[in-house]
Amino acid sequence: MAITPQKIIRASVRAAVYGAVALVDPNRLSGARKHAFWVGLAGASAAETALLPRPDDPWRPPAEVVGEGMFAAGLTYGGHELWAKADAWLIDALATAGARRPRLWYAALSAAIGAGVSLIEVPSIADEFGSDQEPTVVSDEVRDVVRGLLNGVQGYGADELFAQLATAQMTGGDGAWDFQVDENLPRTLISDYTFPVVGTYSSDGVEFTVLLDVVEGRLGSLYVLNDDVTGVDEAGVSLPDTASIDFHLEHART
Known part of the structure; x- marks a missing residue:
């Protein structure tokens, strides 16, 4: 970065x-x-x-x-x-x-x-797994999941992230995707955080959680954790249809 x-x-x-x-x-x-x-x-x-x-x-x-x-x-x-x-x-x-x-x-x-x-910069989860890919247009499945997360709550920088998503590119796969966005677009007020809405779904009896990281006010990484929260599934993960994902507010405090 x-x-x-x-x-x-x-x-x-x-x-x-x-x-x-x-x-x-x-x-x-x-x-x-x-x-x-x-x-x-x-x-x-x-x-x-x-x-x-x-x-x-x-x-x-x-x-x-x-x-x-x-x-x-x-x-x-x-x-x-x-x-x-x-x-x-x-x-x-x-x-x-x-x-x-x-x-x-x-x-x-x-x-x-x-x-x-x-x-000093902490690498994103997708960076830790490495990627030699050239950035590509954000795939429909990834875009739909990000939209599902951002639609789950008002505020928390969702408007800025929606605007960034419109022209963003991505790298990665198998459960971890990094985003590259237009640096001229507005950033979120908070610089670095995990978006408070998460997505959960089941596949073959295993529970998965989808999270979105914001880095320096921009879309950072979308990644999937298994039910043991041990990191990206090494066997490879493909995102399901958003109808199969339960989007809910998890990280907000009362």
């Missing part, structure tokens, strides 16, 4: 924040400045944890999001003494290694790590 403008923006912001934090020597702070630094860092940790995309569970209730953010903030502030000791150890290690300005080196390394974290 290509590096998109969204990823570049996230990488730039994260690199700037990581680098700026690394420039501050926490062992030289005292009084109000020390308190302000650690409160600010705790708040940043809370925001990053709470707002981090969760493709596997994007519809978390507000209480869960707040709880995770508060836990991250408490962990950061409560562990500030260990953080300060680790900072001193890293600076000493860089100086021992020959760095003339170890604090700047530390900031540069931190910025690089921040950018790298944002640019």
Whole structure:
């Protein structure tokens, strides 16, 4: 997958924040400045944890999001003494290694790590199985199943995904399909998530579940899991007629 403008923006912001934090020597702070630094860092940790995309569970209730953010903030502030000791150890290690300005080196390394974290891409399920195919027009059976999923609920980016589906292409098969869509089309508000409507059906006594992943606001992958939830059926899967699939809302929270 290509590096998109969204990823570049996230990488730039994260690199700037990581680098700026690394420039501050926490062992030289005292009084109000020390308190302000650690409160600010705790708040940043809370925001990053709470707002981090969760493709596997994007519809978390507000209480869960707040709880995770508060836990991250408490962990950061409560562990500030260990953080300060680790900072001193890293600076000493860089100086021992020959760095003339170890604090700047530390900031540069931190910025690089921040950018790298944002640019790392998790392959889709179809990617994990590999595909040397050239993209083709989305098949009728795949298109019908995606429409069935999107029609199962209002909102959740369904309108944008419908518009993308109209001109999308696909690769893959045997239970996993990747989509390629026009980059100029509007994206969903949430960047990465599994669409909350799933499809279930039975074949030869085995239960299957059909899911749709959204990646960076675009149609990502359609894939089938067997009843053991062990991944794509290695024997090969062909989608049934949509009349045989039960589309229902599963991932939404109340």
